[in-house]
Amino acid sequence: MPTHDLAPGTWRKSSYSTGNGGICVEVATVAAGTGIRDSKLGAASPILTFGHGAFDDFLGAVKGGRFGR
Numbered sequence: 917m918p919t920h921d922l923a924p925g926t927w928r929k930s931s932y933s934t935g936n937g938g939i940c941v942e943v944a945t946v947a948a949g950t951g952i953r954d955s956k957l958g959a960a961s962p963i964l965t966f967g968h969g970a971f972d973d974f975l976g977a978v979k980g981g982r983f984g985r
Contacts, residue, residue, distance in 0.1 A: 929955050943971075 925945050933940040933955065940955040946963075950971035953961035966974060977983065 927953070 927942040927944045929942045930940055941952050942955045944951045944953075946965060948965050949967040949969075951963045951965050953963050955961075
């Protein structure tokens with residue numbers, strides 16, 4: 917995937933993040949869809965990209981309890 921497809925807008929961290937170095941991810945809209953990265957690594961983190969619509973499907977599945985707890 918070309919690098920410009922991963923150039924993000926603004927990264928957003930979960931409101932559940934405690935800011936104390938805990939496990940957290942950040943998300944941003946990228947040209948290819950939605951990018952997810954490790955908040956502890958920031959810009960150095962690899963970016964996992966979901967295509968348009970796939971991230972919404974993923975969130976719906978999480979909210980619907982399809983992955984258990």
